[in-house]
Amino acid sequence: xxxxxxxxxxxxxxxxxxxxxxxxxxxxxxxxxxxxxxxxxxxxxxxxxxxxxxxxxxxxxxxxxxxxxxxxxxxxxxxxxxxxxxxxxxxxxxxxxxxxxxxxxxxxxxxxxxxxxxxxxxxxxxxxxxxxxxxxxxxxxxxxxxxxxxxxxxxxxx
Numbered sequence: 164x165x166x167x168x169x170x171x172x173x174x175x176x177x178x179x180x181x182x183x184x185x186x187x188x189x190x191x192x193x194x195x196x197x198x199x200x201x202x203x204x205x206x207x208x209x210x211x212x213x214x215x216x217x218x219x220x221x222x223x224x225x226x227x228x229x230x231x232x233x234x235x236x237x238x239x240x241x242x243x244x245x246x247x248x249x250x251x252x253x254x255x256x257x258x259x260x261x262x263x264x265x266x267x268x269x270x271x272x273x274x275x276x277x278x279x280x281x282x283x284x285x286x287x288x289x290x291x292x293x294x295x296x297x298x299x300x301x302x303x304x305x306x307x308x309x310x311x312x313x314x315x316x317x318x319x320x321x
Contacts (some may be wrong), residue, residue: 170197175236183220183228188213190220190258199238211260219259248272252295 170176180193188211196203211217224230253265264282 173238173289175199175238175267177234177236179230179232179234180230181224181230183217183224185228188217190256190260200275201271201272202275204270205271207254207266209256209258209264209266210259210263215260217260220316224260231314245272247276 175198176196178195180191180195182191182193184191190209194205194207196205203269211220221228236288243289246285248270250268250270251267252270254268256262256264256266
């Protein structure tokens, strides 16, 4: 996380993982972006129709049907992104297949501050639990001796 945060001040990294499954006609694009103080993960899946021309996809992913693309841009100006944001939506496919259908898209975006804050709070939670155990252990013990009730009268019957 720290490496992403530091590198984000000098460069904007954009990773794309493209995957094509010719047997199911399923195309998946995963995107991971890291910039100053923000990390974004995006996933888009589309199923091609049997009538679609998939030559564009096969040219993008190559003969292994899997391709990783890493692009570096100059760092953008720091903006005020939300601390945590996630979304699931359907949109028009970005690759040009199944143009009348919809793609499933998932996005998760968070600022690095949230991970740092979470990691900073863990020692505080541990300290509170430790103090609570110490206080529990120092409570006064029960005093006196146990009282056992005996039946009324004695065993001799007097």
